[in-house]
Amino acid sequence: MVKLFNKISVKDQTKLLKLLETSILNFKKDKVIxxxxxxxxxxxxxxGYAQIIRTDYNGNRTIIEELEENDIxxxxxxxxxxxEYQIITKEDTKVLIxxxxxxxxxxxxxxxxxxxxxxxxxxxxxxxxxxxNERIEILTKKTIRDKLxxxxxxxxKKHGTRIIYLPFSFTDLADYLAVDRSAMSRExxxxxxxxxxxxxxxxxxxxxx
Amino acid sequence: MVKLFNKISVKDQTKLLKLLETSILNFKKDKVIxxxxxxxxxxxxxxGYAQIIRTDYNGNRTIIEELEENDIxxxxxxxxxxxEYQIITKEDTKVLIxxxxxxxxxxxxxxxxxxxxxxxxxxxxxxxxxxxNERIEILTKKTIRDKLxxxxxxxxKKHGTRIIYLPFSFTDLADYLAVDRSAMSRExxxxxxxxxxxxxxxxxxxxxx
DNA sequence: AGCTGTATGTTGCAATTGCAACATTTTAAA
DNA sequence: TTTAAAATGTTGCAATTGCAACATACAGCT
Numbered sequence: 001m002v003k004l005f006n007k008i009s010v011k012d013q014t015k016l017l018k019l020l021e022t023s024i025l026n027f028k029k030d031k032v033i034x035x036x037x038x039x040x041x042x043x044x045x046x047x048g049y050a051q052i053i054r055t056d057y058n059g060n061r062t063i064i065e066e067l068e069e070n071d072i073x074x075x076x077x078x079x080x081x082x083x084e085y086q087i088i089t090k091e092d093t094k095v096l097i098x099x100x101x102x103x104x105x106x107x108x109x110x111x112x113x114x115x116x117x118x119x120x121x122x123x124x125x126x127x128x129x130x131x132x133n134e135r136i137e138i139l140t141k142k143t144i145r146d147k148l149x150x151x152x153x154x155x156x157k158k159h160g161t162r163i164i165y166l167p168f169s170f171t172d173l174a175d176y177l178a179v180d181r182s183a184m185s186r187e188x189x190x191x192x193x194x195x196x197x198x199x200x201x202x203x204x205x206x207x208x209x
Numbered sequence: 210m211v212k213l214f215n216k217i218s219v220k221d222q223t224k225l226l227k228l229l230e231t232s233i234l235n236f237k238k239d240k241v242i243x244x245x246x247x248x249x250x251x252x253x254x255x256x257g258y259a260q261i262i263r264t265d266y267n268g269n270r271t272i273i274e275e276l277e278e279n280d281i282x283x284x285x286x287x288x289x290x291x292x293e294y295q296i297i298t299k300e301d302t303k304v305l306i307x308x309x310x311x312x313x314x315x316x317x318x319x320x321x322x323x324x325x326x327x328x329x330x331x332x333x334x335x336x337x338x339x340x341x342n343e344r345i346e347i348l349t350k351k352t353i354r355d356k357l358x359x360x361x362x363x364x365x366k367k368h369g370t371r372i373i374y375l376p377f378s379f380t381d382l383a384d385y386l387a388v389d390r391s392a393m394s395r396e397x398x399x400x401x402x403x404x405x406x407x408x409x410x411x412x413x414x415x416x417x418x
Numbered sequence: 419a420g421c422t423g424t425a426t427g428t429t430g431c432a433a434t435t436g437c438a439a440c441a442t443t444t445t446a447a448a
Numbered sequence: 449t450t451t452a453a454a455a456t457g458t459t460g461c462a463a464t465t466g467c468a469a470c471a472t473a474c475a476g477c478t
Binding site: 353388 | 433434435436
Binding site: 351352378379380390391394395398 | 456
């Protein structure tokens, strides 16, 4: 995975942070980092752990993304478009804040570390687009069954295996597919009964074709 | 809208294209530009008009994206992740092909036009992420009604108006929301009957709150 | 080991949706 | 202008789904 500071020496990183007028913020556990994202910023988790949470009009809270060390977030990168989102620390967390407009408007094209930084950012954004496209591909399927199978197929192709180890809980998978958890559970049962898959816990084996 | 060659002089564009070893391909009307995207490329429509088409296992063909002059496409940018996609010209079309890996691996950090190019690309990709996030936000709504209202709200916020001029047909809107067209039509009727919206042709007026 | 909160599995039922089939309108082409 | 094709509107009906309510299993904590 490409990181924001790949191929940039620690010395140059320091210069870069100064050039971009970044700031580092420290948060205690269970604090809100950002509620409404007013400005166009990119945040980097330097230490700690946080979650992007959505609270809908019913008060239901859903974990949208988990943010670990080196993960980045921001209005143009994560799923933060609307309001009703919050980023909340789950541990003491150190965050680097970069003004996106400063990155784009900066005329420091002569510093190699600055250009490397932009390139890293470009790679990260294209990877994110790939992920978003995958999710859209899944979400546009009409039935729960087709969503599950599309998810399995993408996973299978990516990992080159027909045994799937779910990277998260079934509850989270239902969120990812945007379907009701119990309805998904039912559909998984049918898929098993009809011999399309086998499963034990979070390990699912594809049996078809 | 940011274009790929923004702030790069024509002279520098020529140098850049040479540096990146790009090629220009000409296609007649109704030709396939790319079927399976084997390589990691970025394409730019220089002249003409094309469409990204998906053909599902039933043989149903859907227009995924329309590509006009200056639009870009490519495995990491458009919705081309799986197979079953084709890019088909609808007019005689001139296409610029750039090898993505060449962009990233290039060490020509000293050419200002090269760095400006990367920056433009970065801006384009973050805009694309915004659009994808919007669509995901809509697709994760559970009912057709909520999808429609979310679509309206995003449009309304973006344009600062409560009168919506659909940028495409209702048929295409149904595709975008990933719902059945006739079911969507029915839901729009209910929304009208219940006084939430007014509509005439592709002009929809929001009446709520 | 016991307790507690979360994850998972199950099921009935009502609401929503997709699908099919058709009528009508609009658009584009000849 | 005529004509064909595409878009839109409508509706019945069956399939799918969300929701609620519950039981059970599991994991982390003291």
